[in-house]
Amino acid sequence: MTSASDICAGRLAPGAYHEAFSDLHAALDRHEARVAAERCLFCYDAPCVNACPTGIDIPLFIRQIATGNDQGAGKTILDSNIFGGMCARVCPTETLCEEACVRNAAEGKPVIIGELQRHATDAVMASGRQLYRQGARTGKRIAVVGAGPAGLSCAHRLATLGHDVVVFDGRAKPGGLNEHGIASYKSTNNFAQAEVDWILSVGGIELRCGQMLGHDFTLADLRRDFDAVFLGLGLQAVNALGAEGDDLNGVEDAVAFIEALRQSTDLSTLPIGRRVVVIGGGMTAIDAAVQAKKLGAEEVTIVYRRGAEQMGASGYEQELALVNGVVIRHWARPVAVYAADGALRAVSFAATTVENGRLVDTGETFELPADQLFRAIGQVFVPQVLEGSHDVLELEGGRIAVDFERRTSLPDVWAGGDCAAGGRDLTVVAVEDGKQAALSINRMLQGFVPLAAE
Amino acid sequence: MADLSVNFCGIKSPNPFWLASAPPTDKAYNIERAFRAGWGGAVWKTLGEDGPPIVNVSGPRYGVVHGPDRRVTAFNNIELITDRILEINLQEIAEMKRRWPDRAIVVSLMVPCEEEAWKRILPRVEATGADGIELNFGCPHGMSERGMGAAVGQVPEYVEMVTRWCKTHSRMPVIVKLTPNITDVRKPAEAAKRGGADAVSLINTINSIVGVDLDRMVPNPHTDGKATHGGMCGPAVKPIALNMVAEIARSPATRGLPISGIGGIETWRDAAEFIALGCGTVQVCTAAMVYGFKIVQEMITGLEEFMDQHGYASVSDFVGAAVPNVTDWQYLNLNYAVKARIDQNLCIKCGRCHVACEDTSHQAITHLVDGVRHFEVIDEECVGCNLCASVCPIENCITMEPLVNEIDRRTGRLVDGSYLNWTQHPNNPLSAAAKKPLEPLEPAE
Numbered sequence: 001m002t003s004a005s006d007i008c009a010g011r012l013a014p015g016a017y018h019e020a021f022s023d024l025h026a027a028l029d030r031h032e033a034r035v036a037a038e039r040c041l042f043c044y045d046a047p048c049v050n051a052c053p054t055g056i057d058i059p060l061f062i063r064q065i066a067t068g069n070d071q072g073a074g075k076t077i078l079d080s081n082i083f084g085g086m087c088a089r090v091c092p093t094e095t096l097c098e099e100a101c102v103r104n105a106a107e108g109k110p111v112i113i114g115e116l117q118r119h120a121t122d123a124v125m126a127s128g129r130q131l132y133r134q135g136a137r138t139g140k141r142i143a144v145v146g147a148g149p150a151g152l153s154c155a156h157r158l159a160t161l162g163h164d165v166v167v168f169d170g171r172a173k174p175g176g177l178n179e180h181g182i183a184s185y186k187s188t189n190n191f192a193q194a195e196v197d198w199i200l201s202v203g204g205i206e207l208r209c210g211q212m213l214g215h216d217f218t219l220a221d222l223r224r225d226f227d228a229v230f231l232g233l234g235l236q237a238v239n240a241l242g243a244e245g246d247d248l249n250g251v252e253d254a255v256a257f258i259e260a261l262r263q264s265t266d267l268s269t270l271p272i273g274r275r276v277v278v279i280g281g282g283m284t285a286i287d288a289a290v291q292a293k294k295l296g297a298e299e300v301t302i303v304y305r306r307g308a309e310q311m312g313a314s315g316y317e318q319e320l321a322l323v324n325g326v327v328i329r330h331w332a333r334p335v336a337v338y339a340a341d342g343a344l345r346a347v348s349f350a351a352t353t354v355e356n357g358r359l360v361d362t363g364e365t366f367e368l369p370a371d372q373l374f375r376a377i378g379q380v381f382v383p384q385v386l387e388g389s390h391d392v393l394e395l396e397g398g399r400i401a402v403d404f405e406r407r408t409s410l411p412d413v414w415a416g417g418d419c420a421a422g423g424r425d426l427t428v429v430a431v432e433d434g435k436q437a438a439l440s441i442n443r444m445l446q447g448f449v450p451l452a453a454e
Numbered sequence: 455m456a457d458l459s460v461n462f463c464g465i466k467s468p469n470p471f472w473l474a475s476a477p478p479t480d481k482a483y484n485i486e487r488a489f490r491a492g493w494g495g496a497v498w499k500t501l502g503e504d505g506p507p508i509v510n511v512s513g514p515r516y517g518v519v520h521g522p523d524r525r526v527t528a529f530n531n532i533e534l535i536t537d538r539i540l541e542i543n544l545q546e547i548a549e550m551k552r553r554w555p556d557r558a559i560v561v562s563l564m565v566p567c568e569e570e571a572w573k574r575i576l577p578r579v580e581a582t583g584a585d586g587i588e589l590n591f592g593c594p595h596g597m598s599e600r601g602m603g604a605a606v607g608q609v610p611e612y613v614e615m616v617t618r619w620c621k622t623h624s625r626m627p628v629i630v631k632l633t634p635n636i637t638d639v640r641k642p643a644e645a646a647k648r649g650g651a652d653a654v655s656l657i658n659t660i661n662s663i664v665g666v667d668l669d670r671m672v673p674n675p676h677t678d679g680k681a682t683h684g685g686m687c688g689p690a691v692k693p694i695a696l697n698m699v700a701e702i703a704r705s706p707a708t709r710g711l712p713i714s715g716i717g718g719i720e721t722w723r724d725a726a727e728f729i730a731l732g733c734g735t736v737q738v739c740t741a742a743m744v745y746g747f748k749i750v751q752e753m754i755t756g757l758e759e760f761m762d763q764h765g766y767a768s769v770s771d772f773v774g775a776a777v778p779n780v781t782d783w784q785y786l787n788l789n790y791a792v793k794a795r796i797d798q799n800l801c802i803k804c805g806r807c808h809v810a811c812e813d814t815s816h817q818a819i820t821h822l823v824d825g826v827r828h829f830e831v832i833d834e835e836c837v838g839c840n841l842c843a844s845v846c847p848i849e850n851c852i853t854m855e856p857l858v859n860e861i862d863r864r865t866g867r868l869v870d871g872s873y874l875n876w877t878q879h880p881n882n883p884l885s886a887a888a889k890k891p892l893e894p895l896e897p898a899e
Contacts, residue, residue: 031524034523035522035523038522038523041804041806041847042806043803043804043805043806044804044805044806044808044809044821045805045821045827046805047803047827102802102803102804103802105802105803106802106847106848
């Protein structure tokens with residue numbers, strides 16, 4: 001850090017960090033949960049269930065909460081989504097189950113399904129009970145690459161079906177984006193690791209951390225040594241800014257910032273700029289911007305090249321940023337960053353608009369002073385990790401092509417989560433991918449012919 | 455502006471809202487607060503014989519049934535009659551009557567089924583200046599095992615006998631409070647009338663167990679691990695009370711006998727319903743015990759507004775107004791037909807109407823139309839049962855619309871406004887029509 005740069009740690013009073021990064025929502029207490037649960041109409045063929053990528057039986061679990069059966073409610077959730085606890089915290093429910101809730105039509109306010117889901121899954125976690133066990137052993141061994149939501153969802157389902165699973169992960173800790181890529185205030189008290197520990201305790205799953213595909217082993221190795229392979233690799237690289245000065249001191253990846261923040265044991269040691277600019281419009285941009293603000297940045301501005309409606313972040317997330325004092329500027333793209341003494345000082349932008357369906361510059365420009373810039377403009381899959389196999393593993397749009405059962409072009413390889421094509425880059429979708437892949441693998445191992453694609 | 459004052463068998467009160475004989479009317483302190491809040495009258499909590507005080511349990515006296523958000527749907531209780539000294543109660547009654555001369559103070563009584571016992575207490579009550587007495591023939595617990603309360607109320611001959619004693623030995627109006635824990639409530643009502651009662655009041659509480667503590671395996675509320683049935687009251691009992699009131703109001707033997715309605719009255723609307731079925735006053739306990747005495751202000755203003763809207767100058771204008779429309783099933787018009795109609799603008803698409811009809815009734819509501827979630831009545835199957843409208847969470851979204859001069863597509867029959875009841879129906883082997891051509895009969899009143 002140079003003397004000119006205003007990036008420093010310890011912007012808050014020592015005691016203020018805990019408050020700033022505490023739980024986004026206080027958990028519902030028993031009474032609040034019951035009152036909220038009693039609003040559920042127990043719809044027939046409930047729209048919320050159809051809106052949930054994992055198809056949780058929402059009316060049933062809410063009725064179980066209403067009748068005082070929190071543990072049963074938790075099991076209903078976890079039967080469909082083993083990451084029900086984390087999804088309760090990070091799902092954009094306002095665009096999934098809660099958007100579909102018929103109470104919106106009735107009085108403009110959905111049943112708070114996400115918070116009720118957290119209430120029920122927290123009850124299971126608090127009880128310390130293991131609800132599942134490895135099924136009768138089949139003797140089949142499956143390799144799962146990536147200990148994120150897709151990989152662990154797949155591993156857990158496979159274990160309950162009686163298979164033995166080895167999970168490989170390049171990082172030192174399992175959890176994937178749940179552990180490394182989600183804002184701290186959405187997963188407090190080390191919830192992500194507690195959930196992973198609980199999932200792994202089902203039995204039949206061996207975890208090998210620090211083992212990276214394409215580095216420590218190859219896909220060919222796995223295909224040789226295991227009966228089936230599931231790839232839940234996530235995305236490895238961050239898109240470049242496309243502006244001059246991308247490599248300046250102070251220009252960083254939002255995902256790396258979020259990860260460093262999540263793994264930090266002392267937030268007061270984390271450096272943050274006085275004036276921060278975040279480029280992007282998704283959840284990552286919001287998470288980075290809000291956390292920069294919480295770390296004590298004075299001015300945080302998200303700049304997105306299109307309008308609020310096109311942002312990947314939900315309306316709720318955008319509001320969260322605004323409430324936390326983040327400024328969101330739409331319709332602008334970065335064109336250059338300016339430095340002094342080797343440190344970032346400002347970013348210049350070109351105003352944009354849509355003409356004939358294409359994004360174009362209007363000709364206007366403006367500049368924002370900035371000590372630090374976070375790139376949150378999407379991540380990409382790096383097929384090189386497949387090393388030597390990617391010539392046969394078909395890609396689609398830069399990600400691994402899969403069918404509706406999450407089968408890849410290789411007969412013994414499945415893929416899911418963000419590395420698979422056609423997903424929505426959501427935890428809940430990754431969990432469903434892992435689950436469906438496990439069911440498909442199980443069918444294959446039992447000798448069933450693959451289901452015909454619809 | 456509607457006049458809410460009533461004259462109920464000679465007892466006057468500024469409005470028809472009385473507090474029922476119960477804990478809220480146990481002593482002067484409560485009555486003072488109640489009258490300040492606006493209650494038109496109070497039935498003083500039941501007095502017993504002079505003697506050693508009544509002993510209550512010191513464990514819980516109340517059980518409860520909760521609805522959503524812990525709304526009280528019903529209480530039950532195992533409290534006995536007043537456990538205060540008789541003379542103190544009588545002094546307080548006299549004092550309250552002096553302080554509130556315009557309010558009705560009726561004294562509830564329960565003494566052993568011996569004429570001498572009644573002869574002893576009646577003059578002492580009369581000396582207080584109380585407006586009348588109410589005979590507690592309904593208390594279902596504790597006292598009934600001692601030959602009082604419901605033990606009397608369940609034997610019409612005793613009801614008649616004790617009522618007659620009271621009319622013989624007192625000049626006060628006598629209201630006989632009836633127990634619902636009986637097969638036909640008209641019988642004790644008739645007995646009361648024969649005994650000279652000026653009025654009846656009903657219902658007293660219903661024998662009940664409100665729930666079971668599944669950890670201790672004992673019903674609630676329990677005393678040192680054992681439980682007994684209690685008397686249930688509150689909104690859940692209102693339909694039972696309305697029916698019993700209506701039965702007495704429309705029975706030829708008791709028609710015209712003043713009725714003080716009791717049972718789950720919480721709002722002006724509840725009160726108006728009891729009045730429409732023949733009650734000259736209404737009595738309230740549970741709602742006051744849940745919300746405090748202030749609720750009477752909602753009741754007074756609500757009833758005034760209702761009466762003004764309907765052009766009723768006084769309460770007596772609509773006492774019993776709904777009674778002529780209460781009849782027996784056999785006189786209902788079997789030619790009348792309705793169909794459910796779903797207002798698609800109000801429908802929130804919860805699907806409750808569909809699943810209720812599909813799983814448990816007549817398969818007369820769609821779920822998908824052309825693959826789209828859409829709930830619509832299938833007239834060919836709809837019997838007009840009202841289940842869908844009952845379970846719909848949105849008011850007025852589903853309505854039952856009468857067929858008028860059109861074919862009922864379920865039966866293929868023209869609904870032409872004609873009248874045919876079961877006594878006339880050809881399927882009834884006892885009807886005239888089964889034996890000879892149809893000839894219309896007038897329904898018995």
